[in-house]
Amino acid sequence: MREFKRKARVLLIDDNADHLRGIKELINIETSYEVVGTTTSANMGINLIKKYQPDLVLMDINMPEKDGLQAIQEIEKLELETKIIALSGYDDADLIFRAMKIGAKGYVLKTMASAQLIYAIDEVLNGKVYLPSALSSRFFEYFQRTFKEEAATQNEENLLNYLTSREEEVLDLLTQGNNYKAIAAKLFISETTVKTHVNNIFQKLQVNDRTQAVLYALNNGFANKVRAKISA
């Protein structure tokens, strides 16, 4: 099977030339891959990607001159089919999280066994997103810390629940930056009525002005709640 497919084309970006050679050899041993280029410069790497459109990029994200994460973002903006695996010396949860967030399809530590890297490459080339189990564990902890408050507020005493459906509509328009006049026009009611609703909203949310009302709404999952309801 495998030998009939064309070789996957891989590009390596790492500011350490020695490391670069090492990975290149490692990958060239695998008969199903072909290294189409190597470079120690992120900027050069981006140019090479535009030129060769490789299937996969191994990107060192601990480079001095240019931030590897930023480079990944730029590559993602090109909207190519090229998959990116981040290579890093650190298993820092924040780094892993950010890399995955901007679209890296994998994250492998430089200290990991080469078999691990090969496995990651295989998985990613097969369309999967792959994190070694030790790293995914870290990722999830970070993820849960990040979303804990959000999930918590989702359910605790939420002043938004006291709003009537009309007030929800008005607040929804407020959260889109409309003023009284615009809201009145969109709801086909008079401006004074809108003012009445907005004042009631202020009371219920215990805030003093529109901006605070909008902030309260956004911080308490209003969009998630209401857009579903209104568009349904």
Next chain:
Amino acid sequence: MREFKRKARVLLIDDNADHLRGIKELINIETSYEVVGTTTSANMGINLIKKYQPDLVLMDINMPEKDGLQAIQEIEKLELETKIIALSGYDDADLIFRAMKIGAKGYVLKTMASAQLIYAIDEVLNGKVYLPSALSSRFFEYFQRTFKEEAATQNEENLLNYLTSREEEVLDLLTQGNNYKAIAAKLFISETTVKTHVNNIFQKLQVNDRTQAVLYALNNGFANKVRAKISA
């Protein structure tokens, strides 16, 4: 080593009584675990958790009467040391994502081999967050889809970049719901100066009022950018 530690206390919640018995036997085979209770009702499960404070809960999240995810949220709100592993019949990415988001420490399919479940339990009891590789792969795809737009806006022509550092500070205070007077007091400058800054902000962000400015800021990653800078 292991036999000197007290047995980990496990609670099972699954509306299918047969399945419940199956898991119970499976777990009791393991000498290091002890099933302290089983129930087919989510509400009863929550009561049992309050009473026994088990180390781990295996929670079926596909139950008709009460949503398992909701139950997990309620348990999390108790702020106990109890870890939760979600059991599900479906490898739906959205389900997995939501379960992990609200604090499940693991997610295992009912169709998976029992060894897989035992492994997950071990990992979670050791303080890790564990998703079988097939599911974590799905999770990451979903995660990246969810954050793609956010990451995209992060880098495209962002009007926030034209703000001076003082204007950033003012906008930051605006995004916290402050009015002119409050901002002036916090920055030790006059109210008219604040107005000047705010007007310049409006010009640069091409908006008409504070609410729109705040919304623009929030929608374009302002908090992420600035809080780091100011608190640093």
Next chain:
DNA sequence: ACTTTCCTAAATCCATGGATGTAAATCAAT
């Protein structure tokens, strides 16, 4: 039938917000 809640609306009054123009002091860069 009666009460309550919701949506609508207006009047009034005051506070706050926003637009515009002007200008001085500071500082970095050329």
Next chain:
DNA sequence: ATTGATTTACATCCATGGATTTAGGAAAGT
């Protein structure tokens, strides 16, 4: 040395926002 950007500040004027009170009709629950 001069320019340009930034931060500070004020005046003025008008627009918008917000508080408060009152009130009628509709709908829903008791």
